[in-house]
Amino acid sequence: MNTARHDYLLRFGDNALIxxxxxxxxCGKGPALEEDMALTNTALDLLGQAxxxxxxxxxxxxxxxxxxxLAYLRDxxxxxxxxxxxxxxxxxxxxxxxxxxxxxxxSLALRRLLVSSDAAIAAIAEKAVKEVGYxxxxxxxxxxxxxxxxxxxxxxxxxxxxxxxxxxxxxxxGDAVDTEMTAAGIGFDPASLRDDWLAYVRxxxxxxxxxxxxxxxxxxxxxxxxxxxxxxxxxLAEMQVLPRSHPGARW
Amino acid sequence: xxxxxxxxxxxIRSQHGLAHRHVGSLHAPDAAMAINNARDVYxxxxxxxxxxxxxxxxxxxxxxxxKQALFDPAQSKVYRxxxxxxxxxxxxxx
Numbered sequence: 001m002n003t004a005r006h007d008y009l010l011r012f013g014d015n016a017l018i019x020x021x022x023x024x025x026x027c028g029k030g031p032a033l034e035e036d037m038a039l040t041n042t043a044l045d046l047l048g049q050a051x052x053x054x055x056x057x058x059x060x061x062x063x064x065x066x067x068x069x070l071a072y073l074r075d076x077x078x079x080x081x082x083x084x085x086x087x088x089x090x091x092x093x094x095x096x097x098x099x100x101x102x103x104x105x106x107s108l109a110l111r112r113l114l115v116s117s118d119a120a121i122a123a124i125a126e127k128a129v130k131e132v133g134y135x136x137x138x139x140x141x142x143x144x145x146x147x148x149x150x151x152x153x154x155x156x157x158x159x160x161x162x163x164x165x166x167x168x169x170x171x172x173x174g175d176a177v178d179t180e181m182t183a184a185g186i187g188f189d190p191a192s193l194r195d196d197w198l199a200y201v202r203x204x205x206x207x208x209x210x211x212x213x214x215x216x217x218x219x220x221x222x223x224x225x226x227x228x229x230x231x232x233x234x235x236l237a238e239m240q241v242l243p244r245s246h247p248g249a250r251w
Numbered sequence: 252x253x254x255x256x257x258x259x260x261x262x263i264r265s266q267h268g269l270a271h272r273h274v275g276s277l278h279a280p281d282a283a284m285a286i287n288n289a290r291d292v293y294x295x296x297x298x299x300x301x302x303x304x305x306x307x308x309x310x311x312x313x314x315x316x317x318k319q320a321l322f323d324p325a326q327s328k329v330y331r332x333x334x335x336x337x338x339x340x341x342x343x344x345x
Binding site for chain 2: 032033034037038041134137138141142145149
């Protein structure tokens, strides 16, 4: 089995799955009915994407695993999502800042995967890129409305952005898996997305009257290799409790 | 509440419909966000191909007290209905 491809699929699948779970935590608690619906719509889109990625990974593994065992029976060290998506929701501003940085990256990443030499990967990207295009439009619009909103919304969003900012570096940091996938024409070099990403983020932040956070030199990473913050364990405890305490439970 | 977002009325043109139909209302800070919110609240089940939003305050409505004056006179004018007149068989396309 090509373990690099398997890992690669898990990275995309786990990013979508964990962010979906985070957004689902807002269900019923959004600041307005409209925002509640929008966030849960996004969560469901991401869950759908996660199913496609994880099913493909399970198919490749061929060891009896399926999308559900991958989602519900893996421990935190086996997850390959970036640290950004497992960060707690915090305030609505923190959730939005995290979503905006991720959407901007995801939309670029999926566009690269459209031309992947791996037809199954390109097919998932083709479906997901439309959904993420809308997510990005929505999160960008909200960044502008709240950044350039009231004094209070501006201050909250700037603080949230500053806090989540260091986690974006991991999105653009490659490793051996990325190198192998890039060489095979399946994937892309993460660093090659950075300029386009930064240009877009700058543009939106300027319109939102927000400042680009300063680089503190702290660049947390390790999620892609399975080294997570403690936040992921708690998220998994909640997400996995049912299938773990009632194995094989069915509706 | 001072900080409440303004109310918008939402009109959706469905897959087969020619006209936009009123589907409900929502809150949003401005027109662009109102379109986004309408998409998320009212088109989740593939209902639409086009969205209009209008600020609720920009709609001028008829006064319920004028109901009699406005609508009652039409009740006695049955000849305004197309079915009132017998059509000759030679007329096609009706």
